[in-house]
Structure formats: C-alpha cells, structure tokens
Amino acid sequence: MADCIRFLRRTDSGVLATSKIAELFSDWRGADERWMFVSPHDDDVVIGAGLTFQVGLAVGASVNAVVVTDGRMGYCRFEQRRSIVKIRREETEKAYEILGLPVENLRFLECPDCNLNAYRGRHFTTIGAPTEIEGAGGMQNALTHALRQVRPNRVFLPTHADLHPDHQIVHEETLISLFHAQGNIWPELGDPIAEVPKVYEFACYCDFPEPPQIRVEATPMMLESKLDAIRAFASQEQIEAVVAIQREAGAIEYLRELGFHFYNPAQYHAMFAGAS
DSSP: OGGGOEEEEEETTEEEEESOHHHHSTTOOGGGOEEEEEESSTTHHHHHHHHHHHHHHHTTOEEEEEEEEOOTTOOSSGGGTTTHHHHHHHHHHHHHHHHTOOGGGEEEEEEOTTOGGGGSSOEEOOTTOTTOBTTEESHHHHHHHHHHHHOOSEEEEEOTTOSOHHHHHHHHHHHHHHHHHTSSSSGGGOSOOSSOOEEEEEOSSSOOSSOOSEEEEOOHHHHHHHHHHHHTOTTSTTHHHHHHHHHHHOSEEEEEEOOOOOOOGGGGGGGGTTOO
C-alpha cells in the first residue's frame, strides 16, 4: 500500500514529487520513526490528518495520538449533556481503531473542553484528580510527560491560525512543552528527550497562516477509512457535512512544517558583518 502513496513538497527549486517518504521528510529514521499527533478535541486529527496518520502506520512509523480535551461541550442533544464525555470517549476509541492505531498508543489527557485557559501551564494538584500526573496537573505537565514517554521525532498538531481557542491554546502549550521536554526540569515526568522533534501543522476548519509546503496523496482505501473514522463521531449531528467536504477533497491532505528553533544569537551575526 505504501508504494501507492505520493508526496509533493515545495522547495526553493520547485516542487518535488516522490513516492519515497524519506525524500519528503528530512532526517528520516526508517524503523526508528516516532510520530505524535496532538488533538485538541477527539475528532481533530481524524478530520485534519486522518490520511497522514494512516500513511505513518503504512510506512512503519510508531504512531501515537494524544487527545487533550474530554468532549464535555460537544453534546447536540440536551439529554446527552451528562453522558457526552463517555459517548465521545467510546467514539474516539472506535475512530482510531478504524484508522489502525493500537489502543495502547492512544492517550487521553481529559482536560475540560472549552475551558483550557484554566489548564495552561503546570500546577501541583490533588493526587487522583482527573488530570493529575506525578502529583501535578495542567497541559504543560501532561504534554511534557507524553513527549518524554513517546519520544517522537515528529509532532503533528492543528494550525495555530484556527479560530477555535482550544486549538490555539493547545498549539502554544505543545510548543512550550517541547522546550520543557528536552530539558532537565520536572524529572519525575521522565528522562529528557534527546532533541526537539520536527513540528508540522494540519488544518481542520480554518486556512493555514502561510501556504503549506507538503501535500500527501493517499490511496482511495485510506480515504474510505478516514471517512468511516469521521463517521464514528455519530453524536456530532453535523458529521455527515464534514464527511461530504472530505470526500469532495479526495485522498489529499496538506501539512505546513514549522521553522521551529530555539533562539541562538549566532544566527544573526552575518547580517551585521562588515560594519565599521
């Protein structure tokens, strides 16, 4: 199946077209590839990167998904108001099963949907609280822990240009957690990662802030699996409209690679060379 997948990448010299994923992604590690998809809501990765997700599995990467929120604000019927968290959890497990993800590679952080401002950062909390890990809570605590557990060399998450505040907050918290994860801070959360992963954005509901560099052309079978995984979120009564949009787009997804680097003054030295 992997041989039927095609990739395109915009470069300074034109558009590269290839069926070899090692030519698409820099620093390709073959069997040591480890991907982590961060999903603010349970359906975001399925909708925005369900093909890319399957491609990772098809090429032999170790693929992991982290769902940040618990879906409590996703009810469409009043009678589901108190049961929607359980419903969404079951739908999520089914959706990722359809995509082919081993259940042990799916993590739920259980932060409250639409109330993420209160869960920015890290704070000490009561042992046994819903988001507690090693005596602390907050997204930076949970995401740093996940990064040190998974140890990805590539991280995928929704673009920060999305209008949904949860997407914007998760984007910010993920990037600062990359900083934490590669340092010695909070040793109880695991050993530091050796290097900062490559970071890629996908789009769910809003355009990219800048044009994407990568196009993934998957197989018709992968598209059908993606659509079936989206349909798993049956409690979302507008879901067939999402399926229709994705079917019309075809087996194609786009990614924007972030130029994500920690600050080093040396990168600016040459700009001021030759001054008297």
